[in-house]
Amino acid sequence: TALAQNSLPDDSDGTGDSGDAVFVSMLRKDGSEHLAVLRAMAKLHVDGADIDWTPVLGDGRGEQVVDLPTYAFRRTDFWPTVTARAVASANPSVSDGDASFWSMVNEGPHDLAATLGVPEEALEAVLPALTELRREQVTRAEVDGWRYSVGWEPVGLPASRPLDGRWLLLQGPDAVPLAGLDRFIPGLERLTCDAPDRKSLTALLESAIDGTAPTGVLSCLSLPGLGDDRVVSGPDADVVHTMTLVQALGDAGVAAPLWVVTRAGFGPGRAPDDPAQAAIWGFGRVAALEHPDRWGGLVDLTATPNDGDLASLASVLAHRSEDQVVVSEGRVFGRRLRPAPLTGADPVSAQKDDRPAPRRLLVTGGTGVLGVRVAEWFVARGTEELVLTSRSGPDAPGLADTVLGLRAAGARRVDVVACDVADRAQVAALLEAHRVDGIAHVAGVLDVEAIDDIDAAHVRRVVGAKAWGAVHLDELTRGWDL
The missing domain is CATH 3.40.50.11460 (Rossmann fold)
Structure with missing residues (x-):
């Protein structure tokens, strides 16, 4: 019926409206028949026809119907935005008095000195430290509000009904x-x-x-x-x-x-x-x-x-x-996905880590953007020697600048080695030649292919770098003091 639209008389009033005639095709060569029927019904529905959806949607006793918005092109970002104010309001230990006090601190020494009845000079040395402490607390509280964890909770299903059908x-x-x-x-x-x-x-x-x-x-x-x-x-x-x-x-x-x-x-x-x-x-x-x-x-x-x-x-x-x-x-x-704040942790002390940084660190995927960032993070905390690996190794683009940047940041030695961590023999040879006391497993393969377009070999290649790499690194360093 799709071509029947062309048999209508030409538009005579200049409105471009063909009157009440609507032609909807239900025959599609490249597609299943039942989906073609549903699309045709949807087209008729959009064009104003009265469609009885009960045979498709059921009688409403077990199905859930969701209303769609009646306006177009409006988008809402559902990613949670957590502010320090929201965190403070959710924390019973933070009172209005606390907020009032820190507001006076932020205003400077004059008002606070008058409130306390002390000379301004007595506060000039301590106020900058208090302000910095408060800034760290607020930042930490805001980031803490981003933490979520997966959990499981009992689900009460309605009274059981026979599971019919094939x-x-x-x-x-x-x-x-x-x-x-x-x-x-x-x-x-x-x-x-x-x-x-x-x-x-x-x-x-x-x-x-x-x-x-x-x-x-x-x-x-x-x-x-x-x-x-x-x-x-x-x-x-x-x-x-x-x-x-x-x-x-x-x-x-x-x-x-x-x-x-x-x-x-x-x-x-x-x-x-x-x-x-x-x-x-x-x-x-x-x-x-x-x-x-x-x-x-x-x-x-x-x-x-x-x-x-x-x-x-x-x-x-x-x-x-x-x-x-x-x-x-x-x-x-x-x-269920639920907020998981670090309840009870001191915002300042929680940032400290008493464990020493590894002296010699292996970073898999270490020539990529994320691997380099991880290496910089460890160097800033005291790591002196780095072993960066990737499949391209010394042939990675921009490697010279990467090594210079890491040395400038404090690394005394940076070795770059070609290694496919999905290959156990290569990982064994790497660990034999480079004894390390810490490993950051960053290697991975970016995958953006649709499910219908991939095969088993593709999955193995993607899983190999991350999952097989973790297996090999774990098994080959058993007993090491990492």
């Missing part, structure tokens, strides 16, 4: 994960994947769908022990499995939400104990932004979930109000 669970060939989940998801269908590459996963999904779109997809492909090859492939294998599945869902035209089950060890009061599993969470948060049509969320479970855990998992999938959760002992905990 759900696909992808699993490896060696085990049956989440045994018993079928009791809580009657429409659960298990798909065994022998080769989790993009082409094979796409074919498996297309075969399983067979014209009937699933309600959701649950992935256990990256669970440890289920065809796990992390010992061979490294800390990037789990991320690759999840990334490949996200890509395959797009290739197969599946818009059902993907939920990924992990065993990273997240939870209240504890840090994850499996870095490879935890890496999936980093990838998942990006996938949620790039592909909200394919992404559902992340669920971290224990190694042996009981019936209570499985029931809670089904409840999370049914309500979809949380997308990053831990399920443990039948309870659900949601991920």
